[in-house]
Amino acid sequence: MQNSEAMGLSAALLAVAGELTQRINEGVVARGFEGLRPAHGFAFARLAPDGATVTDLAAHLGVTKQAASQLVDEIVRKGYAERRPHPQDARARLVVLTERGWACTRAAEEAAADAVRAWVALLGEREVRALRDQLVRIAPYGPLKPAW
Amino acid sequence: MQNSEAMGLSAALLAVAGELTQRINEGVVARGFEGLRPAHGFAFARLAPDGATVTDLAAHLGVTKQAASQLVDEIVRKGYAERRPHPQDARARLVVLTERGWACTRAAEEAAADAVRAWVALLGEREVRALRDQLVRIAPYGPLKPAW
DNA sequence: GGCAAATGGTCAAGCTACTTGACTACTGTT
């Protein structure tokens, strides 16, 4: 595969990713959850299952724990999460989503589904499913750097 | 398609995009072009064909023209581009890549090709080509927001 | 042609999300 083809693929991928991010964020805002930036979504994704510590979150986002702590301050202040004492470790605190945090997560899923529906309209369900499978297979396990 | 599937697709897409961005940037640095951030790559892509004005660049990047002007200052200072008088409009200035800027663009293409090769190793050339076609078809025309 | 409105670009100041550095509190190993 030639360099120019690789560049075309890269450009398309980044353009689609940028637009998707924007659409999800707009969809979340449109559903009544304000004061959130895309980076918060990545944090919610890590908190969603069972909560996480600030240090976990920092590693997941690829930022310092000070930055992660500050981000947690923000979503706590806005009512999306709360800090609880950690059951095993008295130094640590477990950050968990509130009911409002869960509602916001569901809103993000709906917004993502809306965006994907637009792709289904263009490519068909079969192709979009293939797209998903391919992307899942090449997706890395590491931190989700929300910056470029 | 269910919301959770859409979320899985979205997460994979954003993860791949984040990793790709990072890899391209690292590849460019490894080839001897320092002091550049991913956002500069998006600027180079706009400047590459025939140059552009600061206002064009701002629209393309989705930022204010002050921010674009500042970014141009930076790449001019580092020798990747230069400002020329605009042939048709005495208010405007045409920003064009220097030879070093072109070399950097080629380095970015090589780095992108390296990243894509890793995907070919996982999925095979045929699947990667299909991936490219699908992404190109759903890629938007608008500004390339280098932020999420 | 002449003049108001629009446009390209820059200067200046302010904001915000991040960084590095220093510190306290607790853990766990020896």
Place this chain on the structure above:
DNA sequence: AACAGTAGTCAAGTAGCTTGACCATTTGCC
């Protein structure tokens, strides 16, 4: 009991963006 390592926060500095104001030039309109 002592001590190195880890979780988290406080504080200060930084970098990239914003808004606001301004000048020079172009464009649209009578």
